[in-house]
Amino acid sequence: MITLQQLIQSLPTAPIHMNQQDLETPVTAPVTEDNRLIEPGGVFVARQGLSVDGHHFIPDAIARGAAAIVGEQALQNLGVPYIRVADAQQATGYLAAAYHGFPSRGLIVVGITGTDGKTTTSHILHQILKQATGGKAGFISTIAADLGDHSEETGLHVTTPSAPQVQAYLAQMRRAGLTHVVLEMTSHGLAQGRLNGVEMDVAVMTNVTHEHLDFHGSWEAYRAAKGRLFEMLGHSQRKGAQPKVAVINKDDPSFDYFASFTADRVMSYGIENAADLQARAIEYAADGTRFMVADDAYQMQLVGAFNVYNALAALSAARGLGVSNVDSAAGLAQVEMISGRMERIDEGQDFLALVDFAHTPNALRRALDAGREMVEQGGRLIAVFGSAGLRDVEKRRMMAEVSAQLADFTILTAEDPRTESLDAILQMMADGCNSQGGVEGETFIRVPDRGKALYQACQMAQMGDVVMACGKGHEQSMCFGTTEFPWDDRQALRAALRGAPLQTLPTASSL
Numbered sequence: 001m002i003t004l005q006q007l008i009q010s011l012p013t014a015p016i017h018m019n020q021q022d023l024e025t026p027v028t029a030p031v032t033e034d035n036r037l038i039e040p041g042g043v044f045v046a047r048q049g050l051s052v053d054g055h056h057f058i059p060d061a062i063a064r065g066a067a068a069i070v071g072e073q074a075l076q077n078l079g080v081p082y083i084r085v086a087d088a089q090q091a092t093g094y095l096a097a098a099y100h101g102f103p104s105r106g107l108i109v110v111g112i113t114g115t116d117g118k119t120t121t122s123h124i125l126h127q128i129l130k131q132a133t134g135g136k137a138g139f140i141s142t143i144a145a146d147l148g149d150h151s152e153e154t155g156l157h158v159t160t161p162s163a164p165q166v167q168a169y170l171a172q173m174r175r176a177g178l179t180h181v182v183l184e185m186t187s188h189g190l191a192q193g194r195l196n197g198v199e200m201d202v203a204v205m206t207n208v209t210h211e212h213l214d215f216h217g218s219w220e221a222y223r224a225a226k227g228r229l230f231e232m233l234g235h236s237q238r239k240g241a242q243p244k245v246a247v248i249n250k251d252d253p254s255f256d257y258f259a260s261f262t263a264d265r266v267m268s269y270g271i272e273n274a275a276d277l278q279a280r281a282i283e284y285a286a287d288g289t290r291f292m293v294a295d296d297a298y299q300m301q302l303v304g305a306f307n308v309y310n311a312l313a314a315l316s317a318a319r320g321l322g323v324s325n326v327d328s329a330a331g332l333a334q335v336e337m338i339s340g341r342m343e344r345i346d347e348g349q350d351f352l353a354l355v356d357f358a359h360t361p362n363a364l365r366r367a368l369d370a371g372r373e374m375v376e377q378g379g380r381l382i383a384v385f386g387s388a389g390l391r392d393v394e395k396r397r398m399m400a401e402v403s404a405q406l407a408d409f410t411i412l413t414a415e416d417p418r419t420e421s422l423d424a425i426l427q428m429m430a431d432g433c434n435s436q437g438g439v440e441g442e443t444f445i446r447v448p449d450r451g452k453a454l455y456q457a458c459q460m461a462q463m464g465d466v467v468m469a470c471g472k473g474h475e476q477s478m479c480f481g482t483t484e485f486p487w488d489d490r491q492a493l494r495a496a497l498r499g500a501p502l503q504t505l506p507t508a509s510s511l
């Protein structure tokens with residue numbers, strides 16, 4: 001039987017206040033930070049959020065049978081044990097880990113962070129580890145979770161699940177007999193402590209560029225959130241002979257920052273700079289990529305230089321886990337196209353149409369570079385994308401600048417405007433195009449309706465051109481106002497290629 005004492009002991013800092021006589025209280029259901037999910041005998045963690053104060057939900061959690069409450073306010077006489085902590089959000093992961101018996105201690109855990117390439121690197125490493133362990137590897141990424149006994153689609157727009165969910169998933173994987181797990185870790189997830197209580201073995205950094213400055217406040221704070229993964233690695237318990245390995249991109253300006261954290265071994269990878277795993281003799285083709293690392297040859301179905309980086313990150317992590325080069329090469333070769341990433345849409349047209357998930361300035365640069373490689377001589381690169389509302393404002397201009405520099409024609413369109421004015425977002429993007437010498441009507445246009453924007457791109461495309469729809473990738477909805485409308489860029493591009501724009505979204509004027 002688990003008691004409140006066992007949960008409290010997991011916290012790195014002692015509670016501000018609790019009654020000693022409450023320590024033996026049995027906890028018979030999971031820890032949750034959402035009163036709607038509390039089960040009788042569980043623990044409700046109340047915290048101040050950005051939109052509501054979780055302390056308001058304490059009475060309801062108690063009415064639903066909570067065995068104890070953890071919160072930040074000085075409260076008394078709730079009728080159930082109350083533990084006051086300094087930071088309830090950060091405490092949740094540790095408490096949930098303790099409830100589930102610290103599942104990560106029985107698994108080899110790889111965490112992958114970075115601005116771009118986390119999902120792709122997670123998928124590659126998962127495939128390699130499945131190859132090496134006879135299928136005993138799981139993972140959680142933006143797109144999917146492989147929990148050993150079954151796979152799940154993961155949330156709408158949340159990549160790193162909540163702290164209680166992360167621990168529940170890990171417990172499930174352990175029960176299913178998995179030995180290894182790969183976790184995609186976002187800066188939001190790390191900053192909000194959703195990964196607290198996870199004992200890490202390998203930490204991987206893909207790159208750090210501009211993203212989410214709305215949430216983190218500064219680039220340094222954003223990078224520090226990613227650094228939290230490497231800090232966790234240094235503090236994690238050692239599992240048998242497995243060393244703590246930090247895998248870091250040598251071509252990224254933040255290499256030294258990440259290498260400064262404590263680890264048993266730092267493994268570097270890259271293309272431009274000498275590194276432990278340096279790719280050379282890279283051959284890019286429309287249907288895949290080949291490269292060498294020292295004397296070992298690798299080939300994969302993924303395209304684009306950015307995917308060589310992702311492959312190197314995964315190969316380095318695999319090497320840090322003692323996987324043979326033969327298994328790594330076999331696993332890498334098996335990785336299929338990753339949903340919504342450089343995904344080809346073919347309706348028999350004489351130009352190439354791709355859906356990609358690039359939604360940061362750096363990702364767009366890398367994706368358009370890769371797209372350019374596929375343009376036939378004399379052809380054009382046509383980019384269609386937007387930038388999200390209620391998210392990083394600065395990147396709107398930056399992404400438009402990138403496209404003005406790299407694409408022959410840019411169509412600016414809707415991409416989750418949320419409650420912001422789509423017209424205002426498009427104006428900021430148009431300013432970005434103009435600042436790079438773009439001329440509206442000649443090198444770029446605005447088409448607020450995304451279905452029509454894709455249609456227009458397909459109408460203007462000619463033999464040998466490449467049309468790239470960026471930013472929505474695998475996603476299944478688009479947010480206008482506060483409503484998520486069904487949307488799939490693959491479906492929309494397919495409809496556009498067949499000659500009819502998909503029109504399921506509200507137009508800016510109808511909102």
Ligand SMILES: CC(=O)N[C@H]1[C@@H](OP(=O)(O)OP(=O)(O)OC[C@H]2O[C@@H](n3ccc(=O)[nH]c3=O)[C@H](O)[C@@H]2O)O[C@H](CO)[C@@H](O)[C@@H]1O[C@H](C)C(=O)N[C@@H](C)C(=O)N[C@H](CCC(=O)O)C(=O)O
Nearest residue numbers: 033034035049050051052054057157158159160186188189
């Ligand atoms: C900015 C952010 O990450 N916000 C997350 C955060 O919200 P918050 O701190 O403002 O919490 P809140 O909604 O005010 O609620 C406060 C507390 O009351 C609780 N509550 C709330 C309502 C209720 O009826 N009952 C209840 O108990 C909540 O569970 C919470 O514990 O905690 C909520 C509950 O866990 C999350 O749903 C919410 O994610 C929102 C949906 C979100 O959009 N997050 C995005 C930005 C995100 O995390 N993205 C990254 C990926 C980014 C990338 O692309 O790289 C991710 O990891 O997914």
Ligand SMILES: Nc1ncnc2c1ncn2[C@@H]1O[C@H](COP(=O)(O)OP(=O)(O)OP(=O)(O)O)[C@@H](O)[C@H]1O
Nearest residue numbers: 115116117118119120142306341357358363366367
């Ligand atoms: N290593 C990389 N460097 C730069 N851009 C990349 C890299 N890998 C992928 N990209 C670009 O970023 C897009 C998203 O890739 P991926 O889903 O792997 O990244 P992510 O970090 O998981 O993104 P998110 O945080 O939104 O889930 C791809 O469609 C591609 O355009």
